[in-house]
Amino acid sequence: MSLTSPVPDPISGIVLTALGQKCFFCGQRCSDPAIFWCGETADIYLHPRCVTDFTIRLHRDVHEHDRPDYYRRLRNSDDPMRG
Numbered sequence: 001m002s003l004t005s006p007v008p009d010p011i012s013g014i015v016l017t018a019l020g021q022k023c024f025f026c027g028q029r030c031s032d033p034a035i036f037w038c039g040e041t042a043d044i045y046l047h048p049r050c051v052t053d054f055t056i057r058l059h060r061d062v063h064e065h066d067r068p069d070y071y072r073r074l075r076n077s078d079d080p081m082r083g
């Protein structure tokens with residue numbers, strides 16, 4: 001994970017900018033600074049403000065994976081908090 005910047009890295013001289021990239025989460029164009037992850041199959045850019053919402057949803061999916069019975073009951077209940 002890195003923060004993007006239009007300023008070259010002082011050691012490598014490499015510029016890692018988010019200009020021209022779309023946010024993996026919301027799809028809107030990024031500007032610097034943005035969050036950059038270099039994955040095994042793709043690189044992703046995220047607005048800093050999108051990271052929290054994205055990670056909450058990831059954790060929610062992991063929670064559902066770990067507790068499928070809880071979510072099955074939740075979907076079948078009349079609980080107004082379900083969603």
Ligand SMILES: [Zn+2]
Binds near residue numbers: 046
């Ligand atoms: Zn975004």
